[in-house]
Amino acid sequence: MSFTSTPLLPLDRMQNANLELLRSFVVLGETGHFGRAASRLHLSQPSLTKQIRRLEDLLGAALFDRSRQGTSLTPFGQRFLIEVRPLLHHADKIWRSGIREARGECGHLSLGFNLSVVDIMASLLPRFQNRFPNVSFTLDDAPSHDQIAKLRSGDLDVGFMRLPVEEDLEARPLTRDALVLAIPRKWSHTIEEFDDLLPKESTYILLRPELSPDLNKRIERLFAAHNFFPASVHRVNTIWTLVALVSAGIGMALIHKSAIDTVTADTGSIVIRPLPGQELSWDIGVVWRAGRSNPVLAHFLKMIE
Numbered sequence: 001m002s003f004t005s006t007p008l009l010p011l012d013r014m015q016n017a018n019l020e021l022l023r024s025f026v027v028l029g030e031t032g033h034f035g036r037a038a039s040r041l042h043l044s045q046p047s048l049t050k051q052i053r054r055l056e057d058l059l060g061a062a063l064f065d066r067s068r069q070g071t072s073l074t075p076f077g078q079r080f081l082i083e084v085r086p087l088l089h090h091a092d093k094i095w096r097s098g099i100r101e102a103r104g105e106c107g108h109l110s111l112g113f114n115l116s117v118v119d120i121m122a123s124l125l126p127r128f129q130n131r132f133p134n135v136s137f138t139l140d141d142a143p144s145h146d147q148i149a150k151l152r153s154g155d156l157d158v159g160f161m162r163l164p165v166e167e168d169l170e171a172r173p174l175t176r177d178a179l180v181l182a183i184p185r186k187w188s189h190t191i192e193e194f195d196d197l198l199p200k201e202s203t204y205i206l207l208r209p210e211l212s213p214d215l216n217k218r219i220e221r222l223f224a225a226h227n228f229f230p231a232s233v234h235r236v237n238t239i240w241t242l243v244a245l246v247s248a249g250i251g252m253a254l255i256h257k258s259a260i261d262t263v264t265a266d267t268g269s270i271v272i273r274p275l276p277g278q279e280l281s282w283d284i285g286v287v288w289r290a291g292r293s294n295p296v297l298a299h300f301l302k303m304i305e
Contacts, residue, residue, distance in 0.1 A: 018058075019088070019091055020051070021051050021052075021054060021055040021058075022055070022084050022087070022088055023041070023088055024037070024041055024043070024048055024051045024052065024055075025051075025052060025055055025063060025080075025081070025084065026081065026084055026085060026088055027040050027041055028048065028052060028064070028071070029063075029064075029073055029077065029081045032070060032071055032072060032073075033070065033071065034048060034049065034071060052064065059080075061074075061076050062074050062076070062077070063076065063077035063080060064077055106132070106134035106135060106296075107134075107135055107136075107294070107295065107296040108135065108136050108137070108138070108296065109135060109136075109137055109138075109157050109158065109294070109296045109297060109300060110137075110138040110140065110155065110156050110157045110158075111137055111138065111139055111140065111156070111157065111158055111159070111160075112140045112141075112142050112146075112147035112150060112151070112156045112158070112159035112160065112161070113139060113140070113141060113142075113159070113160045114141065114142065114143055114144065114147075114160070114161065114259075115141075115239055115258070115259040115262055115263070116160075116162075116177055116256055116258040116259050116262075116284055117160035117161075117174075117258070117284060118262050119258070119261075119262060120160060120174055120175065120284070121160065124303070124304065125137070127303065128299075128300060128303055131299075131303070132296070132299060135296050140155075140156060142159075143211060143212050143213075144159075144161035144162045144212075144214060145213055145214070147159035147160075147161050147287070148161070148165065148166075148169065148287070151169060151287065151288065151289045152168070152169075152289060154289075157288065157292060157294050157296070157297045158286060158287065158288045158297055158300060158301075159286070159287045159288070160174075160284065160285070160286055160287070161284070161285070161287055162177070162214055162282055162283075162284060163282065163283040163284065163285045163287075164283070165287050168289070168290060169287050169288065169289055169290065170287065170288050170289070170290050171285050171286070171287045171288075172285050172286050172301070172304065172305075173283040173284070173285040174283075174284055174285045174286060174304070175258075175283075175284050175285075176281055176282070176283060176284065177256050177257060177258045177281065177282055177283075177284050178256070178257050178274065178275070178280055178281035178282070179215075179218055179219070179222065179254060179255070179256060179257075179275055179280040179281070180254075180255065180256070180257045180260065180272050180273060180274055180275060181252060181253070181254055181272070181273040181274075181275060182242075182243075182246050182252060182253040182254075182255055182260050182270050182271070182272055182273075183246065183252045183253075183270070183271050183273060184246055184247065184248075184249040184252070184269065184270065184271075185268065185269050185270060185271050186249060187249075187252070187271075188271040201231055202230070202231070202232075202251065202252055203230075203231070203232040203233070203234065203250060203251030203252070204230045204232065204233045204234070204251055204252060204253065204254065205233075205234050205236060205242050205245045205246055205250065205251045205252065205253040206219065206233055206234070206235055206236070206242075206253065206254060207235070207236060207237075207238075207239070207242065207255070208235045208236065208237060209235075211237065215255075215256060218279075218280065219254050221279070222254070222275070222280065232251070234250070234251060239255070239259050239260070239263050240263060242255060243260065243263045243270065246269075246270055247269040247270055257272065257274075258284070260272060286301070286304055288301070
């Protein structure tokens with residue numbers, strides 16, 4: 001017994017070639033005509049004939065009965081067609097999905113933020129989702145220093161945070177923020193000028209240092225610059241607790257303006273007093289890791305431009 005051996009193709013090439021054979025078989029099985037099937041497949045009729053014979057050789061059974069009356073499926077071919085159709089549909093679906101993901105038209109974006117940028121995100125995310133409805137998001141509420149660590153580890157694709165950042169990260173500024181004094185409205189008549197902003201006898205409500213280290217450092221520098229040591233300081237865990245205590249008249253707070261604006265948008269019980277000095281304001285921007293290859297991220301950054 002003699003046989004002719006066919007050189008083996010690499011696995012991916014072989015799978016692709018077999019899919020093409022199966023696709024040609026399905027089209028011919030549906031049309032029952034070599035000429036019409038070849039036209040739909042953009043092949044010559046002899047090429048289609050060779051493909052069908054190749055598939056029959058691989059299977060070891062005839063798929064079609066060929067006669068002067070035309071081409072019809074054998075019983076085996078009929079059963080095989082039923083099996084192959086969903087396989088090709090699934091393969092096409094995977095292929096189209098892969099192309100969309102490679103183009104960034106679908107996929108996932110992990111995004112870090114904090115309270116300072118909620119308004120910015122409320123503007124950006126709906127616009128991006130309208131354009132790319134097949135992109136899903138993970139939102140991670142984290143302070144700037146935690147976002148930086150997660151960007152470097154790959155747990156985040158992009159973050160919104162205080163600038164500047166270190167050179168291994170890319171950044172684009174979006175808006176400005178500043179340190180302000182939040183006081184109960186009932187105190188507003190006594191605190192008008194800058195000299196009145198830091199009365200030593202007042203109680204201060206501040207976030208715990210570990211929650212926002214950079215903000216805490218700015219407050220410490222402000223106190224040191226004025227040789228100021230508050231008589232009483234209460235540390236809290238959230239902006240909402242801070243706002244509630246200021247609203248109740250327990251004390252005043254030093255906090256970033258964007259956060260206090262977001263929390264007190266519908267409240268008239270707190271008055272904001274600006275603090276002079278360029279060193280008390282900073283940029284807020286979008287930050288990502290250099291070389292990040294997520295194509296969804298590229299679309300997101302392009303939209304921000």
